[in-house]
Amino acid sequence: MKTTRDYPVYDVIISGAGPVGLFLACELALAKCSVLVLEKAADPLSPLKQLPFGIRGLSSLTVEAFYRRGLLNELELHNRLKNPHQNAKQGPRRQVGHFAGIPFHEGDIDPSQWKYRLPGSTVTSLISEMQEIETVLARRAASLGVTIKRGLAITGFQQTFEGVKVQSGDQTFNAKWLVGCDGSRSVVRKACGFEFAGTEPEFTGYTVLADMADPEKLSPGRNVTPTGMYMQSQPGYVLIQDFDGGVFHSSEKPLTLEHVQEVLRRVSNTDVTITKLHIATTWTDRARQATAYRNGRILLAGDAAHIHSPLGGQGLNVGLGDAMNLGWKLAATINGIAPEGLLDSYYAERYPVGAQVLDWSRAQVAIMKPNPSARALYAILRDLINTRDGATYMAARVWGINTQYNFGSSHPLVGRSVPNFELEDGVMIGECMHNGQGILLDFDGNASLKKTAAAYGDQLRYVSRHAKNCLGISALLVRPDGIIAWAADNDPDCKELQQAADRWFVQKVE
Ligand SMILES: Cc1cc2nc3c(=O)[nH]c(=O)nc-3n(C[C@H](O)[C@H](O)[C@H](O)COP(=O)(O)OP(=O)(O)OC[C@H]3O[C@@H](n4cnc5c(N)ncnc54)[C@H](O)[C@@H]3O)c2cc1C
Incomplete structure (x- = not known):
């Protein structure tokens, strides 16, 4: 890190110490760039990042990314948590994912269709938790020399030809590059004027932890009902989708016990009674994506660049994919070893991946809508997903097994993640x-x-x-x-x- 005038100059300032910002920081520091991460929240711990709220499904590509950087063994929660869903079955009927609430099962998947997955491949998916992921990445970032300052929100910045002057309240920090990894309401995206194009929501989603007098009134598993969907994965922990056009979420009204109970009763068509509301959050299926990921020395990654409903658990995975893709390209640019156009290939490769994920979430919402046409489509999809090819297709999409960038080569492996070859000496x-x-x-x-x-x-x-x-x-x-x-x-x-x-x-x- 160099010092000019009053301020140290970092190679990169990252806005946001979420999983994407931290993963990117590690990638940049690995390539010897100096990195400052500014994080709005003073405390890295939050009940929303812990189980059950913080549960996150990691896809095959994310698992590979952690493995390739020697971090996979540090994710331990999945060992203790073989079965996070109390009602989940084991064996071939074990549910390993879903599309619009329609489960697909382990025993229906035909991995022999994935011809580039070798026996020594890492697992196709893994359960983790936001807090665990952030703790592991923050520890690695610190060991690589990344500075993380918490309790400092980026409030504005000025871009010049040579760099970026970043404001956090009355403090100023200088860097050559600024990357917005500051989530769905990204200040960096908004202040830099990135267009955020997409579609408006159909529903308000609720995640609720509550005491209930009679939780047994709610049916187990995922239940698609005439007004939405609900799922009680453990007593008192409920996900609800209410097709209100996203109105409640946008209203930013306080989430009261009375409101949650009214929504749950209506969607579940029961008279279940909530006696105490512990924690509740809302989300929607608004689907938007930045139409560019770079403006001069400002870049976007993760939820700052794309948002969509959490159905099917893809947002974190696509965001970590952004970080893995951007890290080495930005580092090469900073280190003066980037060929022409290398940094632009970040957008060229990642925009289509993000767009596909947005469409994947839109397709799910379309068949979950409480109307007869959606019901009819839902029934057909359910039949297809219950076939071997259907389940295999779904699993490949959700876990990113067949993701491939188009580099214009006719070779079937070019653009894909490298299979985990075992070399003759046993090294993977x-x-x-x-x-x-x-x-x-x-x-x-x-x-x-x-x-x-x-x-x-x-x-x-x-x-x-x-x-x-x-x-x-x-x-x-x-x-x-x-x-x-x-x-x-x-x-x-x-x-x-x-x-x-x-x-x-x-x-x-x-
Ligand atoms: C209920 C639910 C379930 C989900 N399940 C899954 C799943 O199973 N699998 C999956 O892949 N995805 C899932 N997701 C999506 C996933 O959580 C997000 O896509 C992911 O957290 C995005 O990571 P991020 O680092 O881009 O943003 P965030 O995790 O939002 O982190 C952004 C960080 O930036 C900080 N910040 C914000 N503003 C500023 C500022 N001005 N200055 C500095 N810092 C700032 C924030 O405090 C935060 O720490 C789920 C989401 C929800 C809501």
Whole structure:
């Protein structure tokens, strides 16, 4: 970190120490950038981040991201919490996800359709908790030298040609770049004038922890009713969707016991009685996405860039995907080793992923609406999801198994997350990614590939070893975020490799 005038200059200031801001901070610090995270909340702990409110389903891509940075073993909650839903079954009928409240079951999924998932792959999904994720990431960030200042909300900023002057009340901080990871109501997004385009809500969602006189009046599991949906996953812990056009959520009226009870009674069509309201929050299915993720030296990631209903649990996963994608690109830009257009590829790759997630949540809302057409569609979807192909499709979408960026290559692996190859010495390729370097993986020991990799200095690590199952591949170029940039089935062409590498890395000057 350099000091000019009165203020230290950071490479990057991140607004928000949520999971996305913290993951991004770790990625930048791993690449030796100086990072300051400013967080509005003084206390990192909150009942809303703890179970049951803070429960979060992590997708396959998120699990891989934690694994590749050596953080997966630090997420421990899932070991203690094999079955967070009291009513969930075990065995083949175990519910492992849902679409619009229609469950899909473990035994219906056919993983043999996922031909790039090797036996040593990390799990397809994992239960975690906001507090656990933030604690693990904050600890890693601190160990990498990131400064986190809590109780300091960003209130404004000025962008110049050289950097950004960031205000938090009467304090000023300087940085070369500012990234808004400050959630759905992002001050950075609003103050920078990013357009936030999308659709208005259909419902107000409620998450409620309450004492009830007669919780048994509520049916177990997810219940789609003529006015909405409710689910009691443990006595007194209830999710409700009330199709009020999102009016209550927008009104910002206080959440009283009387109001929650009225909504729950109406949606569940019971006369259940709430005796004490412990905690309640509301949310909606408003779906909006920034039409650009960058304005000069200001960038957006996570909920600051896209919001949608939490149905199907995707927001955190897509946000962490943003952070994994942006981290190394912004670091390379700061470190002067970014090829032309590298930073712009962040938006080009992540906008379509965010847009797909918004549509995924809209599709669910469309069939949950309390009207006859939606009911009819719901019934058809339920039948399809109960088939093997249907459940496999749903699981692949929800867990991000087939996510692929379009790099214009005809090779089926290019643009995908690298399979977790087990090398001949037992080392897994995901374990070689802890330091955030790109990797040239050469299964056939081709000397000319080694020479090509050397041209990119320490941006590229050359790994030459046979794999137990190389999926018929001879060599692969893997970006720091674990995405395959180039692949050859046999006789790798060094010219092709170099062309691909030049798109993501800069050749070192002798
Ligand atoms: C009920 C519910 C269930 C969900 N379940 C899932 C799930 O299972 N799986 C999933 O993938 N997603 C889920 N989500 C969505 C997920 O929680 C969010 O997408 C995720 O938290 C976004 O992370 P973030 O870091 O972008 O934003 P946030 O988690 O919102 O963090 C933003 C941070 O910025 C801080 N901040 C705000 N303003 C400022 C400011 N001006 N200056 C400095 N700091 C500021 C905030 O205090 C906060 O710490 C769920 C959401 C809800 C509501």
